[in-house]
Amino acid sequence: xxxxxxxxxxxxxxxxxxxxxxxxxxxxxxxxxxxxxxxxxxxxxxxxxxxxxxxxxxxxxxxxxxxxxxxxxxxxxxxxxxxxxxxxxxxxxxxxxxxxxxxxxxxxxxxxxxxxxxxxxxxxxxxxxxxxxxxxxxxxxxxxxxxxxxxxxxxxxxxxxxxxxxxxxxxxxxxxxxxxxxxxxxxxxxxxxxxxxxxxxxxxxxxxxxxxxxxxxxxxxxxxxxxxxxxxxxxxxxxxxxxxxxxxxxxxxxxxxxxxxxxxxxxxxxxxxxxxxxxxxxxxxxxxxxxxxxxxxxxxxxxxxxxxxxxxxxxxxxxxxxxxxxxxxxxxxxxxxxxxxxxxxxxxxxxxxxxxxxxxxxx
Amino acid sequence: xxxxxxxxxxxxxxxxxxxxxxxxxxxxxxxxxxxxxxxxxxxxxxxxxxxxxxxxxxxxxxxxxxxxxxxxxxxxxxxxxxxxxxxxxxxxxxxxxxxxxxxxxxxxxxxxxxxxxxxxxxxxxxxxxxxxxxxxxxxxxxxxxxxxxxxxxxxxxxxxxxxxxxxxxxxxxxxxxxxxxxxxxxxxxxxxxxxxxxxxxxxxxxxxxxxxxxxxxxxxxxxxxxxxxxxxxxxxxxxxxxxxxxxxxxxxxxxxxxxxxxxxxxxxxxxxxxxxxxxxxxxxxxxxxxxxxxxxxxxx
Numbered sequence: 064x065x066x067x068x069x070x071x072x073x074x075x076x077x078x079x080x081x082x083x084x085x086x087x088x089x090x091x092x093x094x095x096x097x098x099x100x101x102x103x104x105x106x107x108x109x110x111x112x113x114x115x116x117x118x119x120x121x122x123x124x125x126x127x128x129x130x131x132x133x134x135x136x137x138x139x140x141x142x143x144x145x146x147x148x149x150x151x152x153x154x155x156x157x158x159x160x161x162x163x164x165x166x167x168x169x170x171x172x173x174x175x176x177x178x179x180x181x182x183x184x185x186x187x188x189x190x191x192x193x194x195x196x197x198x199x200x201x202x203x204x205x206x207x208x209x210x211x212x213x214x215x216x217x218x219x220x221x222x223x224x225x226x227x228x229x230x231x232x233x234x235x236x237x238x239x240x241x242x243x244x245x246x247x248x249x250x251x252x253x254x255x256x257x258x259x260x261x262x263x264x265x266x267x268x269x270x271x272x273x274x275x276x277x278x279x280x281x282x283x284x285x286x287x288x289x290x291x292x293x294x295x296x297x298x299x300x301x302x303x304x305x306x307x308x309x310x311x312x313x314x315x316x317x318x319x320x321x322x323x324x325x326x327x328x329x330x331x332x333x334x335x336x337x338x339x340x341x342x343x344x345x346x347x348x349x350x351x352x353x354x355x356x357x358x359x360x361x362x363x364x365x366x367x368x369x370x371x372x373x374x375x376x377x378x379x380x381x382x383x384x385x386x387x388x389x390x391x392x393x394x395x396x397x398x399x400x401x402x403x404x405x406x407x408x409x410x411x412x413x414x415x416x417x418x419x420x421x422x423x424x425x426x
Numbered sequence: 427x428x429x430x431x432x433x434x435x436x437x438x439x440x441x442x443x444x445x446x447x448x449x450x451x452x453x454x455x456x457x458x459x460x461x462x463x464x465x466x467x468x469x470x471x472x473x474x475x476x477x478x479x480x481x482x483x484x485x486x487x488x489x490x491x492x493x494x495x496x497x498x499x500x501x502x503x504x505x506x507x508x509x510x511x512x513x514x515x516x517x518x519x520x521x522x523x524x525x526x527x528x529x530x531x532x533x534x535x536x537x538x539x540x541x542x543x544x545x546x547x548x549x550x551x552x553x554x555x556x557x558x559x560x561x562x563x564x565x566x567x568x569x570x571x572x573x574x575x576x577x578x579x580x581x582x583x584x585x586x587x588x589x590x591x592x593x594x595x596x597x598x599x600x601x602x603x604x605x606x607x608x609x610x611x612x613x614x615x616x617x618x619x620x621x622x623x624x625x626x627x628x629x630x631x632x633x634x635x636x637x638x639x640x641x642x643x644x645x646x647x648x649x650x651x652x653x654x655x656x657x658x659x660x661x662x663x664x665x666x667x668x669x670x671x672x673x674x675x676x677x678x679x680x681x682x683x684x685x686x687x688x689x690x691x692x693x694x695x696x697x698x699x700x701x702x703x704x705x706x707x708x709x710x711x712x713x714x715x716x717x718x719x720x721x722x723x724x725x726x
Contacts, residue, residue, distance in 0.1 A: 093651060095549050227696070255696045259655040261443045261641060264436035264575070265690035265698075271569075272429050272691075285551050285647060292646050298569045317553045317647045 081124040082117070082378060084109065084369070085149040087140050087164070088156030088179075090129040096313070098156040100355035101178055102127055105153050107345050108365035118373045130155055134163035141167040149173060150378040151368050153361065158182035159229045165191045172380045174387075176368045178361035181307075182233060186404040193380065195387055195405040197364040197396055198357070201230070201306075204328040204412040205237035208279060208304055211326065211414050211425075213247045216302055218276035220251045224266070224290065227255035231282030234306050238279050251275050258286050267293045270301065277302040284314035288322070295321040302326070307412070311356060315420055322420075328412045330396065332424050333359060339395035363394030367401075432570050433691040434684065439575040441683025442582035443644070446637030447660035448667070448675040449589065450630030456606050456670035457626045459525070463532040464512050465634060466657020467539035468505050472635025473554070473642040473652065474543060476501040480555050494557050494639075501635040508539075509631025510624055518620070536657075543650040550649065557643040574644040581640060585633060586676045593672065598625055606670070659702075666706055668719020677717055681705070 086105045088098035109123045117123055126149055130137040137160035144152060145167060151174045155161040161180040168175050169191060176195040177185075183200040185191060212218050221242055225235035232255065242248045251273040256266055267290065270278060278294075278301055280287050287309045294301060303325045310329035315322045333339040342362045346354040368383075370392045375382035387401045399407045415422040447469050454462045476497040483493045516535045520528040558574040593599040604612040605622045613619050641656070642648045659682065667678020682702055689701035709717065 091549070092544075093549050093649065254694050257655075257695070257699060259652070261645065261656055261659070262436065262440045264439060264572075265433055265687040266695045268429065268432045268436060269691055269695070285649075288551075288647060289645055296568070296572045313551055317551050319553060319646075 081122050082119070082151075082369075082372060083124050083126055083147070083149045084365075085126045085128065085144040085152035085154065085173075087128045087130050087137070087144065087152055087154035088160075089132040090127070092131040094132040094157065096311075097179065097356050098129075098132070100358040101153065101156065101361035103346060103350060103354065104178075104342070104358050104361035105365050107342075107349060108362060108369070111345075112369060118369050119376060123369065130157075130160050130164070132157035132160050134159050137161070137164040138167060140164065145171040145173060151176065151372065151383070153178070153364055153368065155180060156357070157230075158185065158233075161185060161194075165194060169193050174368065174380060174383055176364045178364045179357040182229065183237075186406050189404065191405070192384070195364075195368075195401050195407075197360045197367065197394070197399065197407045197410060198330065199411050200406060201234050202237050204306055205234050206241055207412055207414060208306065208326075208328050209238050209241040209245065209248075212277050212279065212302070212304055213242070213245055215425075216277060218302065219248050220273070220275045220277075221248050222252035222270045222273055222275035222278045222301075223250055223254075224252070224270070224278060224280050224282075225255050226258050226282030226286050228258070228282060230308060231280075231306075233281070235279070235281030238281065256286060256290070258282070263290050263293050264297070266290070267297055267299070270294070271297065271299055275301060277304060280305040280309070282306075283308040284311050284317070287325075288314055288318040291325060292318055292321040310415055310422055315417055315422070322417045325417045326425070327415050327417075327422065329415050329422065330360065331411055331413045333395055333397065336395060336397065338393050342395045359395040363396045363399065363407075366394045367392050367399065367407075428570075429691065433687050435571045435575065437684035437687030438680065439571075439578055439644075439683070440687060441663075441680035442578045443637070443641050443656075443679075444660045444663040444683055445582050445586070445676045445679035446578075446640065447634055447656055448664040448679050449585070449672065450634045451661055451664040452667075452669055452672060452675040453626050453630045455664070456672075457602060458517070458521075458609075458623055460517060460528050461532065461661065461669075462517075462627075462630075463529070463657070463661075464516070464535035464539060465630065466653030466660070467536050467543075468509050468512070468631045468653075469634040469638045469641075469656060470543065470648070470650065470653030471508050471539065472501040472505040472631075472638030473648045474547060474638075475504040475635065476557075476639040477552060477554055477642065477648060480557060484555060490557070490559060497557065498636060498639050501639055502632040505631040505635035505638070506628040509627040509634075512539075513624060513627040518623075536653075540650055540653065547650065551647045552649065554642040554646055554648050556646065557639065574640070578640050578644060581636070582676065585636070586672065589633075589672055598622065602626060662702065662706055666709055666716055668716030671716070671718045671720070674716055674718030681717070 090098050113122050128140040130140045141164035156179050158180045174193050181201045183202050223235050223239050225231040239250050291303050305327045307329045310327040371383050371386035374390045375386040391400045397409045399409050414425045416425050450465045479497040479500045480493050516531045517528050558577050561573045564573045601617045601622045663679035663682045664675045667674030686698040686702050689698045
């Protein structure tokens with residue numbers, strides 16, 4: 064009977080002569096710049112491993128699918144990947160899309176490892192034992208952001224602004240909570256703006272009226288650039304702090320000289336780590352350009368999951384989970400393993416400031 | 427009181443921005459009764475054209491005034507060509523079809539143009555050069571109103587005035603009014619209705635392109651999707667003011683801009699859209715044809 068069942072369910076872990084690694088994320092649309100670097104990372108890691116003979120003697124095959132960072136597309140992609148017998152998935156890129164796809168992978172016993180989905184509840188709710196990530200969750204960036212504003216900049220009144228989205232509002236609410244808990248500062252304004260609006264002068268006037276010493280913004284770079292430019296146009300020198308959705312070269316390109324002095328949290332600088340140098344060099348050699356957003360995190364996620372499959376000797380979920388939690392692996396983001404909830408141990412955020420047109424780590 | 431004045435001025439700026447786009451909606455609706463959903467995309471194409479021209483010219487070191495004029499003219503011509511073509515391809519064949527058909531075709535055009543620019547250009551945001559300089563004489567009031575706000579306010583006022591005079595006194599303007607009142611009768615008295623409709627699209631598109639240049643310079647960034655939200659808001663403003671009416675479009679835009687600004691300032695920016703659309707609902711309940719719209723007598 065067991066043998067018949069096995070034959071009826073091809074590709075659920077044991078069958079097949081390749082290991083199928085799904086890569087799901089935004090590969091087109093306005094958030095494509097967050098998703099495409101992950102595809103490059105997966106291709107490079109897999110090409111290198113396959114050249115060395117693959118994993119457990121099997122070649123690794125990539126199944127690349129585009130979810131445009133939309134939850135409703137992500138569930139279709141997840142169903143498609145599962146029906147194609149995917150073993151593990153690298154992705155998804157956005158927290159919202161990841162959250163909607165996770166139950167499908169969970170039911171199919173497929174492990175998901177994301178380079179960029181930072182919503183805290185994905186790991187901390189405990190609902191998704193099949194989820195891992197190589198990036199720190201948002202509460203780990205809201206905390207240093209608030210500590211930096213209160214202790215280093217010494218500001219007392221803070222305006223917290225967000226873009227009403229899952230990610231931006233999530234970070235903003237965490238920041239608000241940390242400020243109130245610290246007792247050292249006061250949230251003088253907590254409001255959401257409409258992304259894509261033609262003009263932000265009213266909310267900027269309101270920030271000025273609130274007499275805030277600093278603005279903490281939760282959201283992505285297009286709105287951050289508009290708000291900070293409008294503040295500088297109105298001759299306000301209020302400090303501006305934001306998150307890793309803003310720590311992107313496009314922010315500096317768009318905001319120009321107004322970007323100077325803006326603080327943003329981002330993954331720790333790994334440029335002295337030899338694994339990171341090798342990963343960046345491989346990208347330059349293959350694509351003749353600098354890698355984009357989340358590239359190193361995705362490179363690390365690919366290495367970690369394939370290493371775990373190798374150590375486990377199979378793609379069976381319990382064995383791979385155990386290997387991810389116990390086997391340390393050298394990656395561009397450091398030597399990591401995963402805690403019981405799925406967050407990588409040893410990755411975190413640092414504070415950066417724009418100086419002379421680049422993000423420089425604040426020591 | 428200062429705070430009130432600041433909010434009032436930022437509401438006026440926002441309203442003027444909507445007005446630059448709303449004028450195109452209202453003109454087309456006035457002539458052929460079509461809601462041209464692709465109008466927001468024409469505005470976006472205008473912004474892209476002026477971006478490309480301005481960036482190229484600034485590499486060669488042209489003076490700013492020359493760049494603004496050349497970029498504005500180029501954007502107006504290029505966008506007009508798009509507006510003209512869209513009308514010929516998507517609306518003219520459907521002129522005698524039921525009202526719903528050109529509406530669907532307009533939505534299709536909007537999606538097509540957005541994705542065409544996405545593929546032809548980029549999905550990233552691009553930095554738009556500051557084409558409106560910071561005037562020295564504005565420095566004392568820069569914390570209340572910026573130079574680009576002032577230019578937008580003046581341009582909108584001038585365009586509205588010029589357009590009103592154009593419609594009232596020129597030959598083609600009179601032909602437009604005749605076509606708007608009764609297309610068949612206009613045909614009978616020898617007006618080339620097709621040409622009048624084309625002229626309306628060309629004029630509306632040129633205005634949207636000027637709007638694209640000014641607004642993009644004010645915001646400082648563009649991408650392929652900017653036409654969507656701006657278009658929706660401008661359309662709302664045109665309906666609020668009475669769609670088909672030119673002063674109505676400007677009045678509706680200013681009312682919408684001021685409502686949003688005061689809602690943000692005194693309540694919360696979380697609710698600016700709630701206030702804007704509640705106002706729309708209220709006005710349409712009591713005045714279904716909008717603030718300055720004429721009641722539409724259906725010819726059965």
